[in-house]
Amino acid sequence: MFTGIVQAIGTIEAVTPLEKGVRLVVETADLGTADVKLGDSICIQGACMTVVAMAGSRLSFDVSRESLDCTTGLAAPGRVNLEKALALGDRVGGHLVTGHVDGLGEVMAFEQAGESWRLEVRAPSDLARYLARKGSITVDGVSLTVNRVEDGAQGTRFEVNLIPHTVAVTTLARLAPGARVNLEVDLIARYTDRLASAPR
Numbered sequence: 681m682f683t684g685i686v687q688a689i690g691t692i693e694a695v696t697p698l699e700k701g702v703r704l705v706v707e708t709a710d711l712g713t714a715d716v717k718l719g720d721s722i723c724i725q726g727a728c729m730t731v732v733a734m735a736g737s738r739l740s741f742d743v744s745r746e747s748l749d750c751t752t753g754l755a756a757p758g759r760v761n762l763e764k765a766l767a768l769g770d771r772v773g774g775h776l777v778t779g780h781v782d783g784l785g786e787v788m789a790f791e792q793a794g795e796s797w798r799l800e801v802r803a804p805s806d807l808a809r810y811l812a813r814k815g816s817i818t819v820d821g822v823s824l825t826v827n828r829v830e831d832g833a834q835g836t837r838f839e840v841n842l843i844p845h846t847v848a849v850t851t852l853a854r855l856a857p858g859a860r861v862n863l864e865v866d867l868i869a870r871y872t873d874r875l876a877s878a879p880r
Contacts, residue, residue, distance in 0.1 A: 682723045684774030684816075684823025686761040686850045687711055690724075693738070695756060701744040702755065704729075709737040711762045721779070723763040725753040725851070726821035726862035728779025751781050752860040753820065759851050761821040774823025775816040776867045783807050785819070787859040788837060797842040799824075799855065803863060808836035809873060810865035818864040822850050 688710035696703045706724065713734070716722070720731045722739065727747060733740035743754055753760060766772070789800040801819065803811060811817065811829045817838065818824070824846075828839040847853045855861070 681766045682728070682763050682777040682779055682821075683766055683770075683772045684763070684777045684818050684821065686763055686822055688762045689759050689849070689851060690762045691759055692754070692757045698742065701742060701748060703732075704741045704743060704754065706739050706741065706760065706762075707737060708739050708762060711737075711764065713737050713739065716764070721765040723761075723765075723777070723779045723821050725751070725760040726779065726818055726864060727751050727754060727781050750784070751862050752784055753851075753862065759854075761851050763821060775818075777818050777821075777823060777864060778867060779821075780864060781862045782810075782865050783863050785861045785863045787855050787857055787861060789857060790855045793841070795844055797847055798839060799842055799852070800837055800839045801861060801863070802835045802837050805835055807863065807865055810869040811836060811838050812869070815869060816866040818862075820851060820861050822846065822852060 690706045690708045692704050693707050694705040718731055721728050729741040731739050732742050748755055783804040785801040785803050788802050791798055811826055813826055813829055815826050817826050824840040826838050827841055830837045
């Protein structure tokens with residue numbers, strides 16, 4: 681489990697093809713690896729990955745073809761959001777996040793609004809029922825609050841506000857219209873939907 685509070689920005693330095701997937705080497709110096717060991721879970725750009733090798737602050741992760749097919753930002757070198765797994769007793773500054781990407785969104789707008797930034801994303805239609813005003817959403821591993829939801833013929837769009845701190849300490853600053861982002865809906869919303877729709 682994670683909280684969606686990014687702890688560091690890392691860099692994918694190498695992507696090596698495997699038979700069914702790739703191996704990533706990620707430089708994680710700003711994350712701090714003194715308490716990280718083989719088998720630990722790290723959230724990378726919103727996707728939970730397992731540490732399979734360590735060389736100082738460079739951690740390696742095997743990413744399956746299935747994970748590559750349902751995420752963005754893990755198939756090529758570049759900067760990524762990082763978060764260590766939540767420990768029992770830690771503060772949950774964002775919301776409960778599993779690191780299981782539910783779908784890919786498309787950035788429709790990313791523009792400054794006063795001191796902050798307005799981010800508008802079009803979500804896959806099957807995620808629309810989980811989006812609610814003042815609810816939680818994870819975008820590229822960042823816990824955000826939904827300010828507006830609009831259903832339309834072209835799909836469902838939601839809007840979030842990014843404060844300067846969030847823009848400064850995550851990879852969201854590089855977003856632009858047309859970019860794809862990893863989305864994870866709120867865990868509580870998912871279970872509530874299942875309970876409401878399950879046969880009695």
